[in-house]
Structure formats: C-alpha cells, structure tokens
Amino acid sequence: MQNGETHISSYKSHAVVLIALLLLTFISVAATGWHFGAYTVAVALLIASIKVATVIINFMHVKHESLFIKAMISGVFVLFALIIIITFIDYYLR
C-alpha cells in the first residue's frame, strides 16, 4: 500500500509470471545437457538469478512498493553480492 492506493495484481498477470518461471526452470534443466564446460555453473546461476528477480518483483509485489522498500531490498542484495565476490577474491588470491 502506498499513497493511499492499493494496487491489486490481476490473476492473469500472476499466471503469466508462473509460465515464465516454469519455462526458465525447464531451460535450466535442459541446459545441463548442453555442456558449456566451465560455464555450466555460471549459466545455472544466471537463470536462477533471473527467476529470483522475477519472483521478488512480481509475486512479492515489490514493483508496487514504496521507493524506500525498493531501495532497501536492492541495497541488501548488493551487499550480499559483495560478500560473495569479496570471499571469492580472498579464496582465489590465497
């Protein structure tokens, strides 16, 4: 709820999001057979990240939240990514 208006997502939009998520899942399963070599993990994680973003934006209604909540969520995910990147830099440069 924001600015006195409640956005009601339609049933149809939720169904469309689900179809997109299912398609991405099947692409992800099929992609394991395509042998990208070293990139297999990267491809799997990239597809997973797209799915996660889709769920957060649509199912969790972040699209219609206040700017404050949007900024907070983006900030935390950036922090999370930084922790992972810094850990790996540390791990590989040891």
Next chain:
Amino acid sequence: MSSQAIHSNQIDSETGKLGMWIFLFTELFLFGGLFLVYAVFRAKYSADFHTAAAELNTFIGTLNTVFLLISSMTVAMAITAIQKNQKNLAMLLISITILLAALFMLNKYFEWSHKFEFEIYPGSAVLKNMPQGELLFFGLYYMMTGLHALHVLIGMILLTINLFKIRKGTVSQIHYLHLENSGLYWHLVDLIWIFLFPLLYLIT
C-alpha cells in the same frame, strides 16, 4: 471506516511489511552463509562434488521446483482474492498452497529415505568412508535441504493460521497484512529453493 482509520491502517501495513522484509534479510544471510560454504568447498573438491551430486534425482528436484513455483503463484493470487473480498477463493488458493507444500515434503521424505536405505546420512559408516569432498557435499545437502524443509513446515503452519483468520474475519479485505507477510515468507522459501535446486541437483 473513517478516512483517518484507513490512513492509520496504511501506516501499519507499511511498517508491518518493512519489519517482515528486515526479518527476511536475516534469513537471506542465514542461507547465504551456507551457499558460501558450499561454493568454496565446491571449488576445492569439484570432482567429488560432481560424483556426489550425480546421486541426486534430478526428476524429483525438478518436480519439487514446479510444486514450489505453482504454490508461490497461488499464494500471490490469494492476496489478490482477499483484496477483491473473494473470501472463499482466497481460502481455496491458500489450501492449494498448503497441499503443494505437503507434496513437496512428501517428495523430500521419499528422497531422504531412499538415501537412508543406502546408508547415506550424517554420521553413517558409509558416508565416513567416502572421499572428503563427497562427505562435505552430503553434509551440506542435508543441512541446506533440512533447514529449507523446516522453513516449508513453518510456512505451512503460517498459511493454516491464515485460513482460520480469514474464516474468523480477522484477515479481511481491509486487514490482510498477516496474509501478505505470510505470503512474503512463503516466497522466500521459494527463492531459497530456486538457488538450492541448480546448486545441488543440476551441477553434475
């Protein structure tokens, strides 16, 4: 309801959701820590992780992913239904969500018991004699899917409470923050699985 009351209800909703998000961030870092441990050990013992991950049934994993994705949609639709004051539809959608969660748990039960039959469980003699990397993989597998399954159970309880609240009228078209926050929790369960699935089942 007077406009003042509506206004204060909106403020409650905004702060209530904010609190829920802060809680979800702590959950993200709880699982995030485990993902990091997994990633580092996977880099160190990639061949062992490869062999161990091949033991997992991709079909069951995919099926469980589909269950959780559909359940995420039904809980999102339940919020739409309560906003439109379609109480019965909202209750039906929540019931479907709980049913899908139960199917997920049933699958998990079969999956784990199948592993137990081969004596692959934490502390078993078979596991202890495995190479270091495979031991780590199964340790992380049980830890991560177990902690996730615990979240599924908590989500099922929260959604059941919502069913009763909708019937009683304490969750309604005007006050549905409880359902929204339970929905957010349920989506988090889905989000974690979206990452667990490729990491454990697909990377072989």
